[in-house]
Amino acid sequence: MAQILAHFLSLLTISATIKSKTELRGRIMGLFDKMKDKATKAVMDQVDNLKSKDVGGKNIGAMIKPLETAAANAINNHSEDKKEQKLTLPVKKSFSKQLDFITLRRDTNYYFYISNKYDTDAPKFKFERFEWNGSSFTQETITKGEIKTKGRMGQSLVGAALLGPTGAVIGGSGKRKSKVDTKSTTTTHESGSEGKLYLRSIVDESIKEVKVFLNAAQAANVERFIANIDYTEATQTGESATDQLIELKKLLDMDIITQEEFDAKKKELLGL
Structure with missing residues (x-):
């Protein structure tokens, strides 16, 4: 902590003579990089020291080696996964x-x-x-709404209905008005x-x-x-690799080479 404060005090002292903000920013970032490198080295030194010790007759470094390998593989796989296109x-x-x-x-x-x-x-x-x-594709049309009617049917006489020659009711007739209030929606289904x-x-x-x-x-x-x-040019080496893999598969089927040897050569030819 004392070293960090000393670095900052030194930087503040010389900042008065720095006229460019870019230069000041560069010096600050340089300071942080140095601090990060020192912190990283200190942590790695402690890890190496811990790995050199034994617990219960077993070396700590040997015990955590599988975990380190698994973590490194996971990080590498994540990096390679991001390079691939997926659908x-x-x-x-x-x-x-x-x-x-x-x-x-x-x-x-x-x-x-x-x-x-x-x-x-x-x-x-x-x-x-x-x-x-x-x-x-199919289309479906749905109509929603109502028909609103205003007005009256007519008038009837008090006492009795007067029938005309054809039997129709004689009397005054009112006017009715209808208003159509509907909405249609057409949906296309695929x-x-x-x-x-x-x-x-x-x-x-x-x-x-x-x-x-x-x-x-x-x-x-x-x-x-x-x-x-296009496999003609971009993967020209891949085509020759295909021929080699076919021959290696034949050797594997004939038990001339082992599965481990085949897998190792396959990864080499495919650049994996």
Whole structure:
């Protein structure tokens, strides 16, 4: 604390000779950076000192190593997750009218995979094509209101009704006025339809069909999501990687290499 106060007093002393606000701001920020670096170093020194100690015959550093690894992986996954593009798509549940949702992801190499979270081990695909049957539209008109009538029906004579030759009531007739006070509202309803995304595996070239249920706006989102995907130049190394992965998969199936070796080489080829 004494060092911090000394720094501030020194800064206040020289601030009288600083004419530019930018220069003063720069010096203040520089001071804070130095303080932050010193505080960080002090904390790390204390952590390293703690990790070197033993508790109950066990090294503290060794005990917290898994936690450190998990935290580092979580931070890295969060950073990589932000780099990926994501699109949530509705799908129909089996034997139900309700919709469920899946997340289609596109990584920095323009490979696609389906997962609710960032996943380096998920099967990756190239986009092949998109089909959609379109929406149907219906209109419904609802009319609300009432008809208001003012006036009187007529007059009758006191005592008896006088009938004319045709049996009509003879008497004075009043005038009635009707006012229509209604309002009509027309609503357009959209019914979506099934769409299909075809994705090609980068490992064995097999086609994966993803069924979705979309309205017009959602279909437009899909088209924007898959627009301008070109694997000829941007992923030229990825195509050769695909060939290598196919060969590695064959070696794996023949038990020539282990699953761990295949996974390690796969991550290397895909730049994961």
